[in-house]
Amino acid sequence: MTAHIRRLYDHMVWADARTLNALRAMHAAPLDALRLYGHLLAAEHVWLSRIEEREPEFSAWPALDLDQCAALGAKNHSGFALLAETLSTNELERRVRYRNSKGDEFVNTVEDILLHVALHGAYHRGQVARIVRGEGGAPQATDYIFFIRERS
DSSP states (O other): OOHHHHHHHHHHHHHHHHHHHHHHTSSSOOHHHHHHHHHHHHHHHHHHHHHTTSOOSSOSSOOOOHHHHHHHHHHHHHHHHHHHHHOOHHHHTOEEEEEOTTSOEEEEEHHHHHHHHHHHHHHHHHHHHHHHHHTTOOOOOOOHHHHHHHHO
16 A cells, blocks of 8 residues: 555545544434434445455445444454555556446445545544534534544
8 A cells, every 4th residue: 555545545544543433422322413423334334345355244334323333444454454554556546337326336446445545434433523512512623634643
């Protein structure tokens, strides 16, 4: 995996954990925030499954509680870490054929899929933060620059 994509995935792990922490800190996680967070993690799982050419264990919109989200996040992060150790530059150009949730067939490179997953997660973590704040909770910053500053 390129250094740039590796940093994006290190950020993803960090940001997913901070989102989970913000939800756990609330008296009860808002259902719409939990649904979005579960979707974010399930999408990571589905895309990793596609890259690995195996059937996913979860749909894109599963009903998960916080403990199930934590377990799925840990599994995703382990899977992406293993992928990072073995993924060559040539492998980034490999084309992956898959069907979306509607059954439509597409082909994309591994690199494009990895970039999509990183950007998709950022989008939904922002939505979760908005809901957490609206419900009186304290969302944690998950922007990439905060991650870089914390690492420095």
